[in-house]
Amino acid sequence: MRYVILGGGAAAIGCIEGIRAVDASGPITLVGAEPHPFYGRPLISYLLEGKTTREKLLAYRPADYEEKRGVRALRGVRAASVDAEGRTVLLETGEVLPYDRLCLCVGSTPFVPPMEGLDAVREKTSFMTLDDADRLSAMLGDAKDKRALIVGAGLIGLKCAEGILARAASVDVVELADRILPAVLPPEASPIVQKHIEAAGVRFHLGESVKRFEPGVAHLSGGGSLPFDVLVLAVGVRPNTALAESARCRVERGVVVDDHCRTSVEDIYAAGDCTVFPDPDTGALRPLAILPNATMQGETAGRNMAGGRAVYDKAAPMNATGFWGLHMIGAGRYEGEVYRSQSGDATKLLYTKDDRLAGFLLLGDIDRAGIYTALVRERTPLSSIDFELIRETPQLMAFSATERAKKLGGAAQ
Amino acid sequence: MKRVYVDERWCLGCHLCEYYCAFANSGKSSMIKALKDRHIVPRIRIEERNNISFAVSCRHCTDPLCVKSCISGALSVENGAVLIDSDKCVGCCSCIMACPYGALSHSESGVIQKCELCKKNEFGVPQCVQGCPNKAIVYEER
Numbered sequence: 001m002r003y004v005i006l007g008g009g010a011a012a013i014g015c016i017e018g019i020r021a022v023d024a025s026g027p028i029t030l031v032g033a034e035p036h037p038f039y040g041r042p043l044i045s046y047l048l049e050g051k052t053t054r055e056k057l058l059a060y061r062p063a064d065y066e067e068k069r070g071v072r073a074l075r076g077v078r079a080a081s082v083d084a085e086g087r088t089v090l091l092e093t094g095e096v097l098p099y100d101r102l103c104l105c106v107g108s109t110p111f112v113p114p115m116e117g118l119d120a121v122r123e124k125t126s127f128m129t130l131d132d133a134d135r136l137s138a139m140l141g142d143a144k145d146k147r148a149l150i151v152g153a154g155l156i157g158l159k160c161a162e163g164i165l166a167r168a169a170s171v172d173v174v175e176l177a178d179r180i181l182p183a184v185l186p187p188e189a190s191p192i193v194q195k196h197i198e199a200a201g202v203r204f205h206l207g208e209s210v211k212r213f214e215p216g217v218a219h220l221s222g223g224g225s226l227p228f229d230v231l232v233l234a235v236g237v238r239p240n241t242a243l244a245e246s247a248r249c250r251v252e253r254g255v256v257v258d259d260h261c262r263t264s265v266e267d268i269y270a271a272g273d274c275t276v277f278p279d280p281d282t283g284a285l286r287p288l289a290i291l292p293n294a295t296m297q298g299e300t301a302g303r304n305m306a307g308g309r310a311v312y313d314k315a316a317p318m319n320a321t322g323f324w325g326l327h328m329i330g331a332g333r334y335e336g337e338v339y340r341s342q343s344g345d346a347t348k349l350l351y352t353k354d355d356r357l358a359g360f361l362l363l364g365d366i367d368r369a370g371i372y373t374a375l376v377r378e379r380t381p382l383s384s385i386d387f388e389l390i391r392e393t394p395q396l397m398a399f400s401a402t403e404r405a406k407k408l409g410g411a412a413q
Numbered sequence: 414m415k416r417v418y419v420d421e422r423w424c425l426g427c428h429l430c431e432y433y434c435a436f437a438n439s440g441k442s443s444m445i446k447a448l449k450d451r452h453i454v455p456r457i458r459i460e461e462r463n464n465i466s467f468a469v470s471c472r473h474c475t476d477p478l479c480v481k482s483c484i485s486g487a488l489s490v491e492n493g494a495v496l497i498d499s500d501k502c503v504g505c506c507s508c509i510m511a512c513p514y515g516a517l518s519h520s521e522s523g524v525i526q527k528c529e530l531c532k533k534n535e536f537g538v539p540q541c542v543q544g545c546p547n548k549a550i551v552y553e554e555r
């Protein structure tokens with residue numbers, strides 16, 4: 001069996017692991033457009049901040065990772081199209097790769113809405129790749145004299161803000177929504193985090209968009225204008241679907257996969273940020289652009305490609321992040337009945353619905369948060385545990401004695 | 414692979430496992446030096462309520478959600494044991510978000526720590542097990 005993996009991010013790693021868990025020797029070829037070994041994409045802000053080094057970032061997996069797993073990796077090479085009938089991939093170099101099983105792990109591309117005058121802005125970048133981070137770093141220089149403007153107050157925009165604040169004269173963030181991190185936080189938590197980030201020195205312009213750029217100035221929808229030297233575009237991302245389209249896979253904003261990570265075309269699988277898949281609760285197709293999802297979908301795809309049987313039906317949104325020392329972990333949906341508790345600087349929001357923990361958010365105190373995440377992911381009936389107890393602190397005591405014996409004395413899961 | 418297993422029926426709630434863990438990973442030569450007058454932050458932690466108590470530490474999962482969620486590659490599996498490279502860790506807490514047992518925590522100095530089965534300290538075998546006076550924690554193949 002010949003395997004071809006297109007893309008070289010977290011989903012590709014998962015796919016390699018999945019294939020090798022079932023098939024120890026079938027040749028794997030990986031084609032990755034970025035000219036770097038596997039790296040932790042979310043680390044690019046930590047790199048700018050000086051919290052990690054280039055060496056460590058590039059050592060996301062050991063140097064001999066591919067060699068040990070029999071993977072031939074072509075880096076800095078793009079795949080141009082897929083011929084599903086002929087079972088081949090055409091690379092931009094002209095090389096043709098035959099496959100028996102193919103996995104699309106091609107991620108997403110920053111989405112840049114049309115903005116008047118944007119073309120004339122020279123010092124601008126997205127914030128998705130190591131090359132973007134290098135570009136941004138070069139634009140900022142070392143003099144701490146550049147004013148940075150970030151468009152988008154989502155996770156990527158704000159991580160970027162954290163990464164560059166100490167290296168810029170100022171950081172302004174413009175966001176169309178009326179609150180920060182609209183996709184990651186429930187509405188009531190946004191102002192808390194906003195205050196914390198503002199205290200660090202970032203300035204927000206919420207409920208606004210850039211109407212027009214002039215060299216060095218952004219004119220906002222609200223009438224104000226912001227002078228800047230360096231522009232970061234972090235409005236959002238779009239799944240990369242061109243390869244899937246060339247193979248005639250079903251595409252609905254993203255490459256549609258099922259819970260086996262199969263596309264609609266035989267022997268073609270897909271995983272990670274390029275996909276959309278049925279939400280386990282609602283059935284509606286949706287993307288889930290987080291690293292754990294990419295790894296787990298990749299692994300599911302890999303196992304199934306190699307003839308194993310793997311189902312991934314526990315996908316749930318989840319995020320762990322932090323800004324200037326304020327940790328936050330959230331998972332699931334922020335809907336249903338809310339339980340809120342506050343102790344000191346720590347905020348806890350639990351959302352319950354239909355005897356389940358639908359979602360939660362912890363700000364400040366995130367100790368043992370994974371116990372809550374597991375309730376969300378496993379859809380544990382709250383009537384089967386001591387919910388009042390676990391509501392106070394995440395703990396295994398809230399489970400029945402039988403369940404505890406399984407968790408702590410049973411075979412490892 | 415050998416793992417640490419806990420049986421709450423035998424747990425006395427004496428917290429000795431926590432002390433042995435803190436000592437084993439302290440790098441200090443004597444338990445007194447390592448623990449005297451200090452607030453310890455062990456990698457194994459006792460939960461207790463009413464008359465029930467039990468120790469919780471990393472289960473060294475065969476499907477380790479922490480490893481799959483780590484953004485820096487700091488967590489890895491070596492011969493079945495889930496290990497952490499603190500030097501690579503950036504403290505994002507994705508592992509804390511993912512672990513269903515609540516087995517990772519912040520150490521005294523604020524870095525993420527977890528049970529590594531004493532594979533990286535001078536003892537080589539789990540000291541919590543050695544310290545448990547009632548065999549409520551065992552290290553074996555299951």
Ligand SMILES: Cc1cc2nc3c(=O)[nH]c(=O)nc-3n(C[C@H](O)[C@H](O)[C@H](O)COP(=O)(O)OP(=O)(O)OC[C@H]3O[C@@H](n4cnc5c(N)ncnc54)[C@H](O)[C@@H]3O)c2cc1C
Nearest residue numbers: 007009010011033042078079106107272273289290291294
């Ligand atoms: C700044 C930042 C911070 C983040 N922080 C977090 C976080 O804290 N937690 C979290 O869970 N997630 C975070 N994410 C999201 C996370 O990085 C992604 O969900 C994850 O990387 C998705 O993995 P993937 O393999 O699907 O895609 P990617 O990692 O994007 O990899 C896709 C790869 O495919 C390549 N490719 C594309 N087209 C082709 C082609 N035609 N031929 C060959 N190769 C191609 C791309 O160049 C890319 O290298 C963050 C993202 C960013 C940008």
Ligand code: SF4
Nearest residue numbers: 471472474477479512
């Ligand atoms: S830290 Fe948690 S998820 Fe990771 S191996 Fe240990 S018990 Fe499993």
Ligand code: SF4
Nearest residue numbers: 483502503505506508
């Ligand atoms: S806190 Fe460290 S070990 Fe945990 S997921 Fe983040 S980088 Fe990995």
